[in-house]
Amino acid sequence: MARRAQPVSALPGAGAALLVAALILGTLAAVALRAESARGFGASDWAALRFTLTQALLSAGLSVGLAIGLARALARRRFVGRSALIALLGAPFILPVIVAILGLLAVFGRAGWVSQILMFFGLEPLQIYGLHGVALAHVFFNLPLATRLILQGWQEIPAERFRLAAQLGAGPRAMWQLLEAPMLKRVVPGALAVVFAICLSSFAVALTLGGGPRATTLELAIYQAFRFDFDLGRAALLSGLQLVLTGLAAFVALRVSAGDGAGAGLDRVVRRWDGGTALARGLDGLWITLAALFLLLPLAAVVAAGISGLLELKASVWMAALTSVLVALLSTVILLLLALPMAAVVALGRSALIEVAGILGLAASPLVIGTGLFIVIYPIADPFALALPVTALVNAVMALPFALRILVPQAREILGRYGKLSMSLDLTGRAFVLRVFLPRMRAQIGFAAGLGAALSMGDLGVIALFADPEVATLPLQIYRLMGAYRMEAAAGAALLLLVLSMGVFWIFDRGGRWHAEA
Amino acid sequence: MLKLEDCRIGNGAFSVTADLQIAPGSKLAVIGPSGAGKTTLIEAIAGFLPLRQGRILWQGQDLSDVAPGKRPVAMLFQDGNLFPHLTVAQNAGLGLRANLRLTAAEKLRVQHALERVGLGDLAARKPAALSGGQQSRVALARVLLQARDILLLDEPFAALGPALKAEMLDLVAELAAETGATVLMVSHDPQDARRIADQVVLVAEGKAHPPMATAELLDNPPPALRDYLG
Numbered sequence: 001m002a003r004r005a006q007p008v009s010a011l012p013g014a015g016a017a018l019l020v021a022a023l024i025l026g027t028l029a030a031v032a033l034r035a036e037s038a039r040g041f042g043a044s045d046w047a048a049l050r051f052t053l054t055q056a057l058l059s060a061g062l063s064v065g066l067a068i069g070l071a072r073a074l075a076r077r078r079f080v081g082r083s084a085l086i087a088l089l090g091a092p093f094i095l096p097v098i099v100a101i102l103g104l105l106a107v108f109g110r111a112g113w114v115s116q117i118l119m120f121f122g123l124e125p126l127q128i129y130g131l132h133g134v135a136l137a138h139v140f141f142n143l144p145l146a147t148r149l150i151l152q153g154w155q156e157i158p159a160e161r162f163r164l165a166a167q168l169g170a171g172p173r174a175m176w177q178l179l180e181a182p183m184l185k186r187v188v189p190g191a192l193a194v195v196f197a198i199c200l201s202s203f204a205v206a207l208t209l210g211g212g213p214r215a216t217t218l219e220l221a222i223y224q225a226f227r228f229d230f231d232l233g234r235a236a237l238l239s240g241l242q243l244v245l246t247g248l249a250a251f252v253a254l255r256v257s258a259g260d261g262a263g264a265g266l267d268r269v270v271r272r273w274d275g276g277t278a279l280a281r282g283l284d285g286l287w288i289t290l291a292a293l294f295l296l297l298p299l300a301a302v303v304a305a306g307i308s309g310l311l312e313l314k315a316s317v318w319m320a321a322l323t324s325v326l327v328a329l330l331s332t333v334i335l336l337l338l339a340l341p342m343a344a345v346v347a348l349g350r351s352a353l354i355e356v357a358g359i360l361g362l363a364a365s366p367l368v369i370g371t372g373l374f375i376v377i378y379p380i381a382d383p384f385a386l387a388l389p390v391t392a393l394v395n396a397v398m399a400l401p402f403a404l405r406i407l408v409p410q411a412r413e414i415l416g417r418y419g420k421l422s423m424s425l426d427l428t429g430r431a432f433v434l435r436v437f438l439p440r441m442r443a444q445i446g447f448a449a450g451l452g453a454a455l456s457m458g459d460l461g462v463i464a465l466f467a468d469p470e471v472a473t474l475p476l477q478i479y480r481l482m483g484a485y486r487m488e489a490a491a492g493a494a495l496l497l498l499v500l501s502m503g504v505f506w507i508f509d510r511g512g513r514w515h516a517e518a
Numbered sequence: 519m520l521k522l523e524d525c526r527i528g529n530g531a532f533s534v535t536a537d538l539q540i541a542p543g544s545k546l547a548v549i550g551p552s553g554a555g556k557t558t559l560i561e562a563i564a565g566f567l568p569l570r571q572g573r574i575l576w577q578g579q580d581l582s583d584v585a586p587g588k589r590p591v592a593m594l595f596q597d598g599n600l601f602p603h604l605t606v607a608q609n610a611g612l613g614l615r616a617n618l619r620l621t622a623a624e625k626l627r628v629q630h631a632l633e634r635v636g637l638g639d640l641a642a643r644k645p646a647a648l649s650g651g652q653q654s655r656v657a658l659a660r661v662l663l664q665a666r667d668i669l670l671l672d673e674p675f676a677a678l679g680p681a682l683k684a685e686m687l688d689l690v691a692e693l694a695a696e697t698g699a700t701v702l703m704v705s706h707d708p709q710d711a712r713r714i715a716d717q718v719v720l721v722a723e724g725k726a727h728p729p730m731a732t733a734e735l736l737d738n739p740p741p742a743l744r745d746y747l748g
Contacts, residue, residue, distance in 0.1 A: 417598050420566055425664075426587025427616040435618060439603045 006348055007415070007422045007432040013345030016338045020397060024364045027372020028243060034236035034375055044213060045238065048221040051210075052245070055131055055217065056199035059138035063195045064188060066139065067146035070291045072180070073284035074147070075154035085292055086151075089144035092295075094451060094505050095498070096458025097141075097204040098475045102482070102494045103298025104128070104137055106305055113301070133209035134217075138202065142195040144295065149194065153187035154180075172280070190256045197249035201242070201365040204460040208479065218242045222367045226465060232375060239368040250363040302494050309492020317493045320477035321500060324457055327392045327473055328504060331456035332449050334396035339403040339448060344437065346404065347411035361400045369394050370462035387466035391473070395456035402455075403448040410444045411437075446512015450505040457501045474500070520563070520668060520700060522726075525572035527555075527562040533570065534558045536726035538719065542577075542667070545694060545701040546729055547711035550721035551746045556704045559719075559726050560670050563702070564593045576667065587616070590667040592660075592699075594674035599657040600645040606632065606656050607641040613663030631659040635689065651682045655689070662693055669694060671703040687714050708736050708747060722746065 074086065092100070107113050108128050115125035128136065157179055165175055203219040210216060216224070218238055225235040373390055377383045383390070414437060422432050438445070460475040467476055474497045481490035520540040527534045534555035540546060548556045561567045563574060565586035574581045581589055592613075600609045611620050611628045620628065632638050635655040645653055654675055661669060671690065675683040687703075691714040694701045702719070705711060711718050717729040722742040739747055 418601065420561075420564075420586075420593075421595060421598060421601075423566070423586040424564055424591070424593045425612050425616055425660075426585075427612060428585075428587060431617040435604070435612075435616075436601060440601075 007419050007428045008344050008348070008437065009429065010345045010348055013341035013343075016341045017345070020338060020342075020400065021360060023393075023397060024360045024369065027369045027376065028240075028364075030372040030375045031236040031239045031243075031368060034232050035240050041237070044216075045221065045234075045241075047213060048216045048218050048238070049241065049245075051131070051215060052200060052217045052219075055134050055138070055202070055206075055210075055215075056196050058131070058135045059142060059199040060192050060196040062135060063139050063142040063146045064150075064191045066143055066291075067150050067191065068184065068188070069287050070143070071147045071150035071154055073287040074151055077281075077284050077288065079288070085288070086148075088292075088295060089148050092141045092144050094454035094458070094501060095141075096460075096475055096494075096501050097137075098208070098460050098478050099302055099458070099494045099498045099501075100140055100298060101137060101205065101208045102305070102478070102491060103300075103302040104133075104140060106301035106491075107297050108133075108136060113297070129209055129211070130215045131210075134202070134205055134215060137205045137209055138195075138199050140294070140298065141205075142198060143291070145198075146191045146195055147291075149191040150184070150187055153183045157183055190253070193249065193253035193256050197246065197253045200249050201246050201367075203365075203367060203464075204475075207460070207464070208482065218245070219365060219367050222371060223465060226371060226374070232371075235371050236375070239365075239371050242365050243363070243368050246365055247363040299498075302491065302498060305488075305491035306493075306495025306498075309488045309490075310495050311492075312489070313492050313496065314489065316472075317474070317477055317481075317489070317496070320472045320474045320493075321496055323388065323472065324474040324497070325500065325504075327388050327395070327463075328453045328457040330389070331392035331395040331399070332453045332508070334393055335399050335403055335452040336445065336449060338396060339400055339407055340438075340441070340445070342400075343404055343407035343411040344415075346408050347415050361397050364397070366394050366398055366459075366461040367465060369397065370465045374466070384466060384468045384471075387463060387468070387471055388473075390466055391459070391461075391463045392456065394462045395459050396452065398459075399452040399455045402451055406448045406451070407441065407444050410441055414440050443512045446508050446510070449512070450508035453508055454501045454505040457504055458497065519575075519577065521575040522563075523572050523575065525562065525574065526570040527558055527567055528570045529555075529558045529561075529567055532558070532724075534562075534721065534724055534726060536562075537572075538726060538728040540700060540702070540717075540719075540729060542700050543698050544717055544729075545691065545715050546703065546717045546719055547715035547732065548702055548704045548719045548721060548726075549706065549708065549711055549743075549746075552706060554721045555724060555726070556721045557672055559721055560593075560672050560702060560704055563668070564591050564670055565589050591670060592664040592666040592668070593670040594657050594661065594672065596673050596676060599674060600653055602645050604644075605641065606637060606643050606645070606648070609645065609656050610659040610663060613660035613665075628659075628663065631662045632656075634662060634693075635659045650678055651686070654678065654686050658686070658689060658693060662697070665697055667699060669699045669701045671701065673704050673706070683710075684713065690714065712736065 074082070105112060105128065108126055109115065110125050110127065112126065119125055161179055165178055170178060201219055202217055203223065206215065206217040206220040207223070210220065218241060222235050222238045222242065225231045225238060370390070373394075374383045377386060418436055418440070422428065422436055427435060458475060459473075460479060463473050463476050464479070467473075472480065474493060478490050478493045478497065481493060519542060522536040522538050525536045527536070532555070536559060548559060550556055558567060562569060565581070565584065569582055576590055604612075607625075607628055608618055610631055611618055611624070614620060614624050614627065629638065629641060632641055635658050637652060637655050637659065640648065640652065645656065648656070657674065669690075675686045678686065687710060690701065690703075701714075703710065703715065711732050715732050718732050718735050719729050720727045720735070720740075720743055735743065
């Protein structure tokens with residue numbers, strides 16, 4: 001059968017997908033070729049693998065376990081600020097890791113607020129470094145995500161069922177058995193798998209709160225093999241292991257996950273007739289209050305500690321900030337150049353392979369790509385001179401799966417709704433892209449660009465691998481200040497980074513919707 | 519002459535056959551039960567659906583491999599005939615140039631076309647600020663500017679009330695008379711057919727029948743049509 005006519009060509013998207021696949025698989029191949037020359041696994045490598053799995057399991061279990069209680073409380077209570085709190089649950093996604101860590105240190109660190117209270121009562125201060133610190137930071141990032149995923153499950157229980165259960169006089173136990181337990185059985189495995197997969201490739205958290213032989217993740221071990229020992233063979237071997245691990249986890253997560261937690265209507269309250277007792281109300285209130293404090297206090301701490309430091313920022317910090325903005329903008333441009341043609345091809349229904357290329361970004365780890373790129377670039381050019389473009393490129397590829405999730409549904413809608421009309425008007429190719437596709441994608445492009453820019457702005461991954469002492473992005477500069485125990489300056493720079501990250505997201509997202517027609 | 523020679527049009531598992539001729543300048547209604555393949559027939563002429571066999575010719579030229587936008591065909595769809603982000607003038611102007619790079623003379627022609635359909639003073643508005651009837655008029659102004667030999671209508675006025683729909687059909691008839699276009703109009707309402715069509719193509723049970731005179735056919739329907747009309 002002849003192919004149906006389409007207003008846009010599939011070629012650019014196929015090319016973009018090919019590029020992404022070549023980047024991810026090519027760097028993997030480069031790494032694999034190098035890995036053969038390694039000596040095999042040493043004791044510290046096994047320790048890194050063990051720690052990676054342990055911390056990911058612990059983080060996933062804690063995040064999801066706590067999220068169940070929080071989601072339940074959020075699903076059945078109405079209170080002032082409820083929608084604001086639920087919106088806040090989306091914020092950690094674009095929050096720079098290093099900023100959150102500074103906030104967590106200010107609250108839970110040795111000299112933090114909690115420790116000061118403990119010492120006031122003559123108790124020992126908290127010890128944040130190590131496994132529990134890594135888990136704490138991971139829960140901070142993933143409790144909100146898990147809560148959104150599980151809340152989605154709760155919202156998807158039809159209101160009629162709650163009405164029916166109330167009509168039948170179901171008590172809390174019966175309600176649990178009839179409605180809640182089956183839903184959780186469906187949703188929780190997916191949430192666990194997603195959080196587990198995310199925590200597997202944790203780098204920045206382990207870099208700052210872990211470290212040492214007992215608290216090193218694989219990603220961190222890759223970095224150390226690379227940076228301290230310049231042992232490319234070992235870095236490659238660890239990269240291969242990391243890739244197998246994240247690939248498996250991403251595969252499992254995609255298979256068992258039900259939703260993405262980005263669904264609309266999460267701030268709807270399900271009308272329920274149970275949980276009216278004082279005890280239930282009190283418990284729900286406690287959950288919500290503790291969770292809000294846990295999420296808000298570190299942010300408040302960053303702002304409080306940063307304000308004084310903000311006025312005394314050194315030129316090097318401003319330089320790093322400028323570098324970060326430029327890297328983020330370049331990364332956003334690359335992201336859109338890759339994602340838009342790919343979204344168009346996916347929307348044409350041409351090829352599931354294109355989507356696979358996007359998902360590869362989920363399984364790939366930035367440090368593995370970085371290592372591979374280094375191996376590829378090393379013989380022909382100075383990799384350190386290319387630190388910034390490489391960072392922008394890797395950031396774009398890492399943001400690609402999220403951008404595709406945002407862009408594809410709208411691209412589908414446009415082609416479905418206006419494809420035939422455009423073709424009948426001979427409005428195809430370039431004219432279609434400029435006159436129809438891009439104008440109608442504006443809001444989604446803005447949102448995706450905002451996410452991409454914010455993620456790149458806050459990224460502390462490849463740049464740590466590649467940068468020489470002369471070059472730094474803002475997150476790296478903050479990390480260096482922390483390493484030099486200049487916490488005041490670090491706090492000021494962290495506040496600047498927080499403002500910049502949220503700022504670029506807001507500007508792009510807002511710009512996309514500005515004067516947009518229905 | 520629009521000629522469908524021994525055509526089989528595939529649309530998934532479903533297919534429609536057609537072997538018929540339509541005289542230039544005539545106005546036809548395409549009627550039949552829903553799901554019989556009316557839209558399939560129209561979309562094949564417009565070039566959206568591939569032919570499994572046969573060919574479609576206009577004035578002796580084979581259209582089979584011609585892209586939809588290059589055919590001598592203008593088409594109005596059931597809905598979504600306007601781009602919401604473009605102004606009324608831009609939506610109409612697409613009929614002249616798809617890239618909207620219009621010369622001053624062309625802009626003047628757009629304005630005239632809008633005046634012809636009674637929208638001369640709404641050129642700068644966006645479609646959302648128009649009524650349903652006004653939106654249909656913009657699409658018709660564009661059809662006028664396209665000045666194609668064949669006009670295909672896939673029930674574009676179905677969402678309008680009866681009076682407004684009649685008004686639009688009359689406007690279509692007027693415009694077609696001015697440009698001499700051949701009109702094929704999908705409809706499930708025999709009254710529409712009586713209103714503007716001199717001939718009817720009956721599509722039933724996977725087959726498009728050759729055109730027959732409207733009054734004759736509707737007054738004395740064959741069994742397939744009788745089942746549909748009830």
